[in-house]
Amino acid sequence: MSDQPSEASRPPEKPRGADTSPPTEPPAVAEAAGTPAADEQGPPPEARTAGATPADTARPSPAQASDGQRQRAQAAQQAGRPGSPWQHGAGAPVAKGDGMTARLRPPPPPLIRPAVLGSVLATALLSALFLSDGLGVNLLIVAVPASLAAFFAAQAAGRRLRPWTATWAVGGLALLAVPALRDAGWPTFLAVVSAFALGSLALHGSRTWPGVLIGSLGLFDSVVPGIIWGVRGVRARAGGSRANWGATVRTTAVALVLLVVFGTLFASADAAFAELLGSLMPEASVGAGPWRTLLFALGLAGALAAAHAAAAPVRWDGLTVRPGKPRGRAEWALPLIVLDLLFAAFITLQLVVLFGGYDKVRDVTGLSHAEYARQGFWQLLWATLLTLLVIALALRWAPRGGTGDRTLVRSVLGPLCVLTLVVVASALRRMDLYVDEYGLTRLRISVAAMELWLGVVLILILAAGVFGARFLPRAVAVSAAAGVLAFGLISPDGLIAEQNVQRFEDGRSTSIDIDYVKDLSADAVPALDRLPEPERSCALRFIQNDVLHDDTPWYATSWGEARAKEILEKRPVKGDGSDCYRVGREGTGDGYEPDDDGYDPY
Secondary structure (H helix, E strand, O other): OOOOOOOOOOOOOOOOOOOOOOOOOOHHHHHHOOOOOHHHOOOOHHHHHOOOOOOOOOOOOHHHHHHHHHHHHHHHHHHOOOOOOOOOOOOOOOOHHHOOOHHHOOOOOOOOOHHHHHHHHHHHHHHHHHOOOOOOOHHHHHHHHHHHHHHHHHHHOOOOOOHHHHHHHHHHHHHOHHHHHOOOHHHHHHHHHHHHHHHHHHHHOOOOHHHHHHHOOHHHHHHHHHHHHHHHHHHHHHHHOHHHHHHHHHHHHHHHHHHHHHHHHHHHHOHHHHHHHHHHOOOOOOOOHHHHHHHHHHHHHHHHHHHHHHHOOOOHHHOOOOOOOOOOHHHHHHHHHHHHHHHHHHHHHHHHHHOOHHHHHHHHHOOOHHHHHHHHHHHHHHHHHHHHHHHHHHHHOOOOOOHHHHHHHHHHHHHHHHHHHHHHHHHHHHHHHHHHHHOOOHHHHHHHHHHHHHHHHHHHHHHHHHHOOOOHHHHHHHHHHHHHHHHHHOOHHHHHHHHHHHHHHHOOOOOOOHHHHOOOOHHHHHHHOOOOOOHHHHHHHHHHHHHHOOOOOHHHOOHHHHHHHHHHHHOOOOOOOHHHHOOOOOOOOOOOOOOOOOOOOO
């Protein structure tokens, strides 16, 4: 498949009064699709410049001129209308044997431009230099040229920047700030995965449920086509402008020589400049060569995939799910009404203990904090998830006969969503009772955040029932990304340490679980630094060994790790750790009482 636009075949002449021929594509659309516009079609450049005869370039007949003017007017009118997100990627007619997904794939993108190629090479080079020592602000540094490559490629293909595209792109870059701020690995992992999904959505512009779900992973589909597109583009441009490439190589070589020579002289002349230069420049070694080569290749392939997807995105919205067969009103509504009544009965009893506090829990159930919270939280979490599944299946088979059916669906599913929100509140209240008694842990804060997000999804479903479900898939994706971003910014490890230290300071706990808090990340150091001795030294000893003895460069060091290093350099831990075997083991352990059976699901 050639990247060069092929000469369009000349349409057959039609009578002057015939207007049944379809309008031609606007010039911008035809250019983005890789073919010349209808009003610019004609003999190839070689025929116009290489001694073309008058017969070869004969003027069109009056009928042809009239048809051309009419086509140009229709194209101009069509170009002025607001187009769909895929107006520059509309593929050619699909042949019978092209496969099920052939209609989703657009034509090849235009020839790769120098700006795109430069951004791709910058991404690969920065990946090799900065990604070999860990994750931090280096992810943002690498993401900037990759984003520019996608932007330049989309601009060359004629795609316009839309509000949702900007939302996905800004959200993805914001998520990459989490590794730069937090040292904990688990919120960093969630943020990086979510940033990748939002970046893929920004490139593909999906809006339906299949489009949002598959489009968040659609960047993988562009890896191989992107590499082929890049190789062909480089070959085409290198063959046509060897002199320019030679000048570029010579200029780059001279600039590098000058930087190395004068940089070495200045570094040897001033120790402060040498230290600054050494801290800014990545450390290069022969042993790290294979690893940096792999990172260069990954950065190159990723940037090419992003640019290719921006120029020729796969239309994942073309994947449709056939709606279910509508059921009769009684057959559909009766099971859901029974479920509503069951929820209402359960919630009526829950309201007593939801707002009555621990005394009411003990009077009504006879259970302790741990027994009450442990008994019901996970069941209520599963009840929330199953309710969302029931709502999805109910909408699939809901009656769709008219206004009366829509009113029935809203009157049955609306109360179910509201009642499920009360179940969410009950589950969160149970977790609050448990955390108040035994402290916060990573698993407890994670499942509480998950339950809270499910409540947000229910609110979005209620809003979709009132205002329409057009934006529901994208709204759910935005809420998930916002939740991951907020989860990373609040610093879960720091919040866990803060809550447990506060309980210890208030006297609600006779001891702090040193075995647990010592395994937290450097984000917990500011809170653990408030502990008295020997608890402080026992909690920070392992973290200090990781932070002070780590020579991670600045671009792979998070703000949380830098802050912990500053605190521990001013106030290092004391003692040899011999007292730590008895500290933090009195009273209760992490989440269960000593005389309990040891069962603690979270």
